[in-house]
Amino acid sequence: MKPAHKKYALAEVPRYTSYPTAVQFHDGIGAADYGQWLSQISAGEPLSLYLHIPFCKKMCWYCGCHTSVAHTYDRVGAYAHDLLAEIDLLAAALPAHHGGVAHVHFGGGSPTLLNDVDFAAICAKITMAFGTRDDMELAVEIDPRTMNAQKAKTLAKAGVSRASLGVQDFNTHVQEKINRIQPFEQVKQSVDWLRGAGVEAINFDLIYGLPGQSVDDVRHSAELALSLCPDRLAVFGYAHVPWFKKHQEMIDTSDLPGMEERFAEAKMVGKVLEGAGYIAVGFDHYAHPDDDMAKAVKAGTLRRNFQGYTTDAADILLGLGASSIGALGPGYVQNSPSLDQWRKAIHAGKLPVVRGVELQGEDAMRRAAIMTLMSAMKLDLGAHARAFNAPENALDDALVKLSPLVEDGLVHIDGQHVHVTDVGWVFVRNIAACFDTHWQASAGRHSKAV
Numbered sequence: 317m318k319p320a321h322k323k324y325a326l327a328e329v330p331r332y333t334s335y336p337t338a339v340q341f342h343d344g345i346g347a348a349d350y351g352q353w354l355s356q357i358s359a360g361e362p363l364s365l366y367l368h369i370p371f372c373k374k375m376c377w378y379c380g381c382h383t384s385v386a387h388t389y390d391r392v393g394a395y396a397h398d399l400l401a402e403i404d405l406l407a408a409a410l411p412a413h414h415g416g417v418a419h420v421h422f423g424g425g426s427p428t429l430l431n432d433v434d435f436a437a438i439c440a441k442i443t444m445a446f447g448t449r450d451d452m453e454l455a456v457e458i459d460p461r462t463m464n465a466q467k468a469k470t471l472a473k474a475g476v477s478r479a480s481l482g483v484q485d486f487n488t489h490v491q492e493k494i495n496r497i498q499p500f501e502q503v504k505q506s507v508d509w510l511r512g513a514g515v516e517a518i519n520f521d522l523i524y525g526l527p528g529q530s531v532d533d534v535r536h537s538a539e540l541a542l543s544l545c546p547d548r549l550a551v552f553g554y555a556h557v558p559w560f561k562k563h564q565e566m567i568d569t570s571d572l573p574g575m576e577e578r579f580a581e582a583k584m585v586g587k588v589l590e591g592a593g594y595i596a597v598g599f600d601h602y603a604h605p606d607d608d609m610a611k612a613v614k615a616g617t618l619r620r621n622f623q624g625y626t627t628d629a630a631d632i633l634l635g636l637g638a639s640s641i642g643a644l645g646p647g648y649v650q651n652s653p654s655l656d657q658w659r660k661a662i663h664a665g666k667l668p669v670v671r672g673v674e675l676q677g678e679d680a681m682r683r684a685a686i687m688t689l690m691s692a693m694k695l696d697l698g699a700h701a702r703a704f705n706a707p708e709n710a711l712d713d714a715l716v717k718l719s720p721l722v723e724d725g726l727v728h729i730d731g732q733h734v735h736v737t738d739v740g741w742v743f744v745r746n747i748a749a750c751f752d753t754h755w756q757a758s759a760g761r762h763s764k765a766v
């Protein structure tokens with residue numbers, strides 16, 4: 317890494333899965349605002365759903381997700397039951413004229429901890445309560461350690477079309493340090509079961525920057541991952557935030573690769589995957605050229621939402637389950653992360669929203685600028701401002717903030733056209749931050765850029 321680029325890699329910048337980001341959410345937004353925003357949904361508007369299942373079999377020491385270990389099925393089963401009630405509450409709050417569900421994503425935690433009966437019941441309830449569109453995609457995050465042949469059949473029967481498997485790293489010595497023993501054969505078997513049952517699209521999550529991991533380890537993991545022909549890969553840099561996730565204290569910080577090593581690991585994954593013909597998608601995804609995401613990159617239709625890069629075209633994302641986030645035209649809402657509070661609200665017949673943020677002033681224009689830049693890696697500032705009926709120079713403050721990044725070769729500016737350079741691609745979060753009027757460089761609130 318060039319010395320001039322180190323400050324960008326070390327900067328703590330948002331991932332911009334929303335704008336304003338979750339740091340700006342406050343408890344002044346609640347169920348009443350959500351109800352009003354839902355009532356404003358236009359006729360025919362397609363809906364996207366995110367369902368959060370906050371349970372896992374065992375805690376991975378690196379985990380940054382909202383989850384806890386379920387030692388018995390009782391807690392999971394009770395949660396599934398309450399989720400059915402939340403679906404009914406949400407459906408009742410929606411205007412009847414919405415356009416049905418275009419995309420469903422089960423995330424977590426580990427949605428595959430749901431037993432077959434509960435998973436099928438939730439999917440059936442979604443169809444009944446909201447109606448689904450013919451081209452609906454149903455995606456599920458999968459912990460391969462919870463898979464079996466029957467579960468693969470249940471997922472396929474319920475209409476699951478895409479499975480995202482948590483792979484992270486294939487090296488035993490790294491797996492030992494992260495409390496996640498998951499041999500290659502176990503992942504391969506899960507992929508075989510899923511494909512055999514008819515779940516066609518397979519995604520993998522890989523992580524670099526893990527304890528004890530080297531550039532060689534990352535290359536080995538990427539090569540093994542490729543041997544299973546995934547359709548997409550998400551490649552995350554390990555975010556070490558022990559003040560926020562206590563179990564990460566189990567990771568010995570002296571085992572963590574330094575910034576230069578992390579950067580080399582990120583580059584190595586890119587080299588292996590692009591060398592095999594995969595297309596780089598934004599700063600942390602790769603897709604097989606035949607996959608819809610690679611096609612979206614070419615067509616300029618790639619989007620970004622709470623799951624990161626997506627081909628989901630719906631403008632409305634509705635969250636279900638504890639801690640879920642919803643995105644609507646007027647703003648964002650978040651359900652209570654506390655299982656107890658979430659459940660109490662549902663039992664009281666209330667939508668369990670406890671915080672959010674309403675878009676104000678230039679937020680909608682800046683949100684679209686950031687999302688376009690992070691997806692297309694270019695932006696015409698003048699045309700963008702005009703599309704929002706704003707003055708031609710409305711984003712000129714960003715040009716000033718971008719000038720050091722231009723000098724450091726991350727961005728090229730031609731008049732009002734901003735282009736992310738090949739070098740800048742990995743730092744696109746730092747570039748996006750120049751358009752963010754809420755962001756304060758505050759330690760500990762966001763992960764490092766690389």
Ligand SMILES: C[S@@+](CC[C@H](N)C(=O)[O-])C[C@H]1O[C@@H](n2cnc3c(N)ncnc32)[C@H](O)[C@@H]1O
Pocket residue numbers: 372378379380381423424425426457458459460481482483484521522523552553554555556
């Ligand atoms: C909900 S999990 C995926 C499904 C399932 N729970 C599993 O791990 O197999 C979402 C993904 O987030 C990523 N992840 C979790 N904690 C992370 C962290 N601290 N830093 C970077 N990525 C992380 C992992 O790649 C993980 O697969």
Ligand code: SF4
Pocket residue numbers: 371372373374375376379380381383424425426459482
């Ligand atoms: S990485 Fe996945 S399986 Fe591991 S604790 Fe987090 S959510 Fe659970």
